[in-house]
Amino acid sequence: MHYNWHWAVIVTEPYLGWILAGLEWTVLVAAAAWVIAFSLGSVIGIARTVKSRGMRIVAGSFVELFRNVPLIVQMFLWYFVLPEVVPRTMGIWLKRDLPHAEFWTAVVCLGIYTACRVAEQVRSGIGAIGRGQSYAGLATGLTPVQVYRHVLLPVAYRIIVPALTTEFLSIFKNSSLALTIGVLELTGTTRKISELSAQPMEMFLTATALYGAVTLGVTALMRVVEARGRVPGLIVAETQ
Amino acid sequence: MRKNLAALALGALLAFVTTQGAAADELTGTLKKIKESGTITIGRSEQSVPFSYLDDKGEPVGYSIDLCLRIVDAIKAELKMDKIEVKYVTVMGTTLIPLMVNGTTDLNCTTTTMTLARRRQIDFLSITYITGNQLLVKKDSSIHEVEDLKGKKVAVNQGTQNEKIIKAIDAKEHLGIQFLDTEDQPHGWLALETDRVDAYVTDAIVEHGLIAKAAHPEQYEVVGRLLSYDPYSIVIRNDDAAFKLVGIRALAELFRSGEINKIYDKWLAPIAGPPSDMLKTVWAAQAFPP
Numbered sequence: 001m002h003y004n005w006h007w008a009v010i011v012t013e014p015y016l017g018w019i020l021a022g023l024e025w026t027v028l029v030a031a032a033a034w035v036i037a038f039s040l041g042s043v044i045g046i047a048r049t050v051k052s053r054g055m056r057i058v059a060g061s062f063v064e065l066f067r068n069v070p071l072i073v074q075m076f077l078w079y080f081v082l083p084e085v086v087p088r089t090m091g092i093w094l095k096r097d098l099p100h101a102e103f104w105t106a107v108v109c110l111g112i113y114t115a116c117r118v119a120e121q122v123r124s125g126i127g128a129i130g131r132g133q134s135y136a137g138l139a140t141g142l143t144p145v146q147v148y149r150h151v152l153l154p155v156a157y158r159i160i161v162p163a164l165t166t167e168f169l170s171i172f173k174n175s176s177l178a179l180t181i182g183v184l185e186l187t188g189t190t191r192k193i194s195e196l197s198a199q200p201m202e203m204f205l206t207a208t209a210l211y212g213a214v215t216l217g218v219t220a221l222m223r224v225v226e227a228r229g230r231v232p233g234l235i236v237a238e239t240q
Numbered sequence: 241m242r243k244n245l246a247a248l249a250l251g252a253l254l255a256f257v258t259t260q261g262a263a264a265d266e267l268t269g270t271l272k273k274i275k276e277s278g279t280i281t282i283g284r285s286e287q288s289v290p291f292s293y294l295d296d297k298g299e300p301v302g303y304s305i306d307l308c309l310r311i312v313d314a315i316k317a318e319l320k321m322d323k324i325e326v327k328y329v330t331v332m333g334t335t336l337i338p339l340m341v342n343g344t345t346d347l348n349c350t351t352t353t354m355t356l357a358r359r360r361q362i363d364f365l366s367i368t369y370i371t372g373n374q375l376l377v378k379k380d381s382s383i384h385e386v387e388d389l390k391g392k393k394v395a396v397n398q399g400t401q402n403e404k405i406i407k408a409i410d411a412k413e414h415l416g417i418q419f420l421d422t423e424d425q426p427h428g429w430l431a432l433e434t435d436r437v438d439a440y441v442t443d444a445i446v447e448h449g450l451i452a453k454a455a456h457p458e459q460y461e462v463v464g465r466l467l468s469y470d471p472y473s474i475v476i477r478n479d480d481a482a483f484k485l486v487g488i489r490a491l492a493e494l495f496r497s498g499e500i501n502k503i504y505d506k507w508l509a510p511i512a513g514p515p516s517d518m519l520k521t522v523w524a525a526q527a528f529p530p
Contacts (some may be wrong), residue, residue: 095436180425182427188421194334198355200338
């Protein structure tokens with residue numbers, strides 16, 4: 001290999017500023033998308049377990065629709081196709097007037113995609129609890145909503161913390177696809193600086209280290225959540 | 241002592257001369273690799289019309305590809321080989337340097353602008369085409385020059401020289417352009433076509449190519465002065481003088497014999513018109529005598 005290493009490039013301005021801005025966009029996209037993913041995913045996951053057949057079908061269709069299309073295709077559809085099929089004035093607003101349109105499109109797209117995956121985790125968490133608990137709750141006079149609120153969900157969320165950690169990590173890595181619609185997040189910035197500086201190896205190694213740092217931070221955070229939420233006698237405690 | 245030194249010096253000189261003689265016959269670098277493997281790997285693009293793209297049958301074709309195949313013929317003659325198998329690898333902006341440096345590609349035949357920053361990692365043969373940045377707009381946009389972009393939305397591809405140049409102009413002239421950093425040519429074009437942006441900034445020749453294959457070519461035009469100087473060239477590995485000589489010689493012969501005009505007419509004339517005076521001068525200047 002005749003590669004000329006030149007590590008100083010990553011701390012040279014404007015590159016250093018660009019890398020930090022890229023990292024910031026990555027964290028912003030992932031964090032904002034996670035808010036959608038967690039809240040919407042919880043609602044859909046619960047809807048897949050309720051008695052009402054209609055709700056189960058709607059929630060199930062939602063999951064299958066957004067789970068089965070590649071994320072990069074969804075990004076394209078949300079960004080380029082959606083404004084062309086909605087009413088004209090709304091399309092123009094999406095294309096011309098919405099500030100940071102590419103950022104919000106990426107957040108919504110990634111949020112919904114991940115929500116489907118979170119929903120499946122929530123559903124399996126609820127499913128892992130024996131039916132007896134649900135019946136017992138109802139027998140004591142709790143309403144179905146109260147059964148979910150006080151009996152099923154507190155346990156279900158504790159069961160799925162490790163699985164949710166994986167989804168939370170994925171959202172940071174998947175956020176790199178936002179570059180395809182023009183968000184200069186960490187990977188986009190890395191590619192950009194690689195081209196301008198002609199030092200791709202240093203740039204991609206730096207990006208690797210930064211992604212690693214962010215995801216290790218997330219893992220540590222989720223460990224704390226897991227430990228704080230631990231209830232003796234429940235599955236989480238037993239698997240330790 | 242002095243005698244010993246003299247003998248040592250003579251010995252060293254002899255050794256130097258003899259190894260030099262031996263090395264003259266010995267192949268090095270890319271030529272050696274091609275001779276031993278019987279193959280050459282060309283880096284190509286899938287969508288850089290008319291330089292390097294796939295035709296209807298999925299075969300790589302274009303101006304840059306044709307020039308590279310001429311170089312392959314010259315290598316064949318140089319190495320006295322009956323046949324060299326040509327393999328193609330798709331190369332993007334970010335993978336150009338790594339693939340060249342790690343030995344995957346031997347010649348890169350796309351639309352690479354020769355820059356001094358890139359020159360640290362890779363080497364270039366002769367300049368084959370010259371273009372520069374212009375503005376691709378819709379005809380009804382009332383944009384005629386870069387100054388008309390004040391407060392407008394402009395698409396430019398991430399990490400390109402185009403991006404660097406238009407953003408520098410924007411900062412210098414306080415135009416307040418809102419940029420959309422598109423991923424590649426198709427996305428940049430789509431952004432303009434769907435009115436997400438008012439202009440798309442890329443190499444003028446690329447813009448003419450995009451218009452040529454548009455559904456409504458009459459709605460688009462390339463406007464404004466040339467904002468940059470982009471000499472396209474074929475990429476080779478650094479520090480490979482023997483290989484570079486074969487390549488430059490093959491191209492010089494095309495420039496000298498005028499055969500370059502035929503290749504130009506086949507690919508570029510339908511899109512870009514006749515060669516510019518500047519391009520003709522550059523060809524003539526690189527038609528080195530044998």
